[in-house]
Amino acid sequence: MKKLINDPADVVKEALAGFAAAHPQIRVDHTHRIVYRAEPARLGKVAVVSGGGSGHEPMHIGFVGAGMLDAACAGEIFTSPVPDQMLVATQQVDNGAGVLHIVKNYTGDVLNFEMAGELATALSGAGNEIQVETVRTDDDVAVQDSLYTAGRRGVGVTVLVEKIAGAGAEQGRPLAEVAAIARRVNENGRSLGVALTSCTVPTAGRPTFELADDEMEVGIGIHGEPGRRREPHATAAEIAELLVEPVVADLPLRRGDTVLAFLNGMGGTPLIEIYLMYGEISRILAARGLTVARSLVGPYVTSLEMAGCSLTLLRLDDELLSLWDAPVTTPALRW
Amino acid sequence: MKKLINDPADVVKEALAGFAAAHPQIRVDHTHRIVYRAEPARLGKVAVVSGGGSGHEPMHIGFVGAGMLDAACAGEIFTSPVPDQMLVATQQVDNGAGVLHIVKNYTGDVLNFEMAGELATALSGAGNEIQVETVRTDDDVAVQDSLYTAGRRGVGVTVLVEKIAGAGAEQGRPLAEVAAIARRVNENGRSLGVALTSCTVPTAGRPTFELADDEMEVGIGIHGEPGRRREPHATAAEIAELLVEPVVADLPLRRGDTVLAFLNGMGGTPLIEIYLMYGEISRILAARGLTVARSLVGPYVTSLEMAGCSLTLLRLDDELLSLWDAPVTTPALRW
Known part of the structure; x- marks a missing residue:
């Protein structure tokens, strides 16, 4: 194996350090391995969060910024992030208008985002609930079920969902509408x-x-x-x-x-x-x-x-x- | 050899066809294998032209557009374009303020751009000469001479020269000044x-x-x-x-x-x-x-x-x- 790496166990941590150095306009929480827009979105904007295993760069960390994602959670290589990452990201970016989770359809990602969404709602104070909607991408026509999925895998359409739903959120549309747009992109x-x-x-x-x-x-x-x-x-x-x-x-x-x-x-x-x-x-x-x-x-x-x-x-x-x-x-x- | 190609002899021709389809805002002359800005630059703007062997994409074709190159000539893989390509590009983009050639220091590129510059001047009508200035990039500290060069090879700095000289040209600076900026980038x-x-x-x-x-x-x-x-x-x-x-x-x-x-x-x-x-x-x-x-x-x-x-x-x-x-x-x- 010839790669530009140090210890194989440190690849994601060290790549995030380089990403942070290369893109000072983006904020990186190294403890939780979350990438954020440095300028917080305006009050009332639906926040859009994605994430998944690393090794697919620029997806998802390279899609954080105005008009697309508010945050991306980076898992280990080809491994889902853990619910705690998604929870922290969700709590950080909620601006009162709710949070859309865009999740590629892999069993680990789906379960972990589901748990994070439930925790975010449960942990938010009464009268101050974080609304979470989830959209799964499952656009890969190759196989019906696969090694890591029930149902089709989420692949390339995820970029298009993140861009288009991100634009909808930027326009100030409500959470249900942003989620509906995201689903429409996946379905088409x-x-x-x-x-x-x-x-x-x-x-x-x-x-x-x-x-x-x-x-x-x-x-x-x-x-x-x-x-x-x-x-x-x-x-x-x-x-x-x-x-x-x-x-x-x-x-x-x-x-x-x-x-x-x-x-x-x-x-x-x-x-x-x-x-x-x-x-x-x-x-x-x-x-x-x-x-x-x-x-x-x-x-x-x-x-x-x-x-x-x-x-x-x-x-x-x-x-x-x-x-x-x-x-x-x-x-x-x-x- | 496993590649996404058809006949190995057609790679550059076919890649340019795909490039043209992907970027309708860019104009491609398939006969001469030249990529142009679709919107011609304003009168009096110095034109900036580069080019070289293909196989280094996005350099140079991906750098054509407002604020950078006016035209790029695509040679065969790792092979200099021919003088005729550079001549046609130079004649096409001259807006009366002259043309800067940015040339990576490889013997074939240097000789061919030199010939194209001389032809452009010689063929332009009296009182209507195309002024051409040439800047060579030679930033590679690896070797003093190499397989394809006398002197150092031109590599990564070429992107920076094209961007920064392109910005100078966009500001309306005269040819000598744009060339001086380009040389300053290469030297530094x-x-x-x-x-x-x-x-x-x-x-x-x-x-x-x-x-x-x-x-x-x-x-x-x-x-x-x-x-x-x-x-x-x-x-x-x-x-x-x-x-x-x-x-x-x-x-x-x-x-x-x-x-x-x-x-x-x-x-x-x-x-x-x-x-x-x-x-x-x-x-x-x-x-x-x-x-x-x-x-x-x-x-x-x-x-x-x-x-x-x-x-x-x-x-x-x-x-x-x-x-x-x-x-x-x-x-x-x-x-």
Whole structure:
């Protein structure tokens, strides 16, 4: 294992130290491993909180800032944060308008966020309750249940949910409405990924799985968990078809629909290949009569050094489009 | 070789197609492989042009936009663009105030940009000459001469030169002044990189160099060309010392100096490791009495899927700082 690390057990702690040094506009609670907006949101704004295992950077810590997340909790690599982290984050960011938890559908994350939400409500004083709503993302069409989930896994759509719900919160909408927007994004988004190589969890010290030199894993999970099937390594054009077809069929998208296309790099694949793949995706979507109104191309939900990519398509309506376009100021997304 | 590509010979062409689809605000001339700002700059603004071999994305194509480059020429992977590309780009973007060429110090790039500059001047009508100034970047302290250069290689500082000179041009400064700013950035910037793994050029189909499982290459070039020495793989803290010491000594930086610290990911290293490394760098710089006024952390000058990082330190003065902070709107840098 060759990595830019010290002790494998200290990776998350030390990466948060570097993140804090690199982004002085963001506040890091090192005790609880929570990343906050340095400028507190205004009174009456719904707070948006997410979090999950580390190793997917920039998700989630890179999405903290105006127009997106108020706080993100960082777990160990590929391991859910604990309820205490989510509780502290929730108590810190509540501004009286309630807190939305955005949770990727993995059993550990779901249970821990659930417990944190219950504790936040129970511990808040009478007449001063913290309202918590939870939205789960489960956009991965690869498998129905998986190693770490009941139901589908939450992957790429999480970025879009965080951005769009964050914009809704910034507009001053009430908690129920922000949660409804977040659910609408999840319901209208689907994803599928492919891996060319494995990732290596630092404390494990060896690749999570083995792939032969001429194989790829279609439907890979973002922790290296198994996908739908192994196939011989194919061309970018063939892989693009493999990714588009199940995503379009599952939603389903119909000729004339307008979408946001998010092509995500898994971490180890160079940007030039991600752009090349996006060219193929874009061509196929046009041939299917779909209009790509917006795109996001690059490594946003990584799996350590895994090589590969994932495609997320989100069916857009005018409101989602306008919330997507709203200003955002975070380390990883900014416009 | 497992990559998200079709025919290895078509990688650059197809990646530009994807880039164009992903960034409709940028115009791509596919015949000449030039990326332009879609909105032409105002009359009287000095135009800033760069370019080089592909495989380093987002450099340079991702830096085209308001406040940075007016055009970027994309060569084949790790191969200089040809003079014709640079000539066409220069003619297209000249607004009457002249054109600055920012050229990384590699023999092919230097000769081709030189020829393009001469042609641009020679071909422009009498009384209507295109003025061209050229600034070479040569910030890599690793080696004095190298496989592809006479003199030092141009690496990470190129991003800073493009940003800061671009801001100067945006302010309406004359060509000589924009060129002087660019030279000042280069003179005050130094870099050093380390690789943990090789890259693989698609048309070659095999790794550019071999590194044992317990080795790293200190002073690596961005095309995988040899560095200073091979060493046993070390901890992040040790690697940070290896990078900081020669950069600080070469400038030299003195206690009390203010710097911009740019920690660059080489392409295959996950962001969590880059943040971790930046924590180490930041700690060492503070211990040496250096003030980090600004930082840039992430993969900006990549070498395909090479794992590793490079450190660039730029000694700042008030003017350079204010030009760095000026607004920029490009696919890869935006604030």
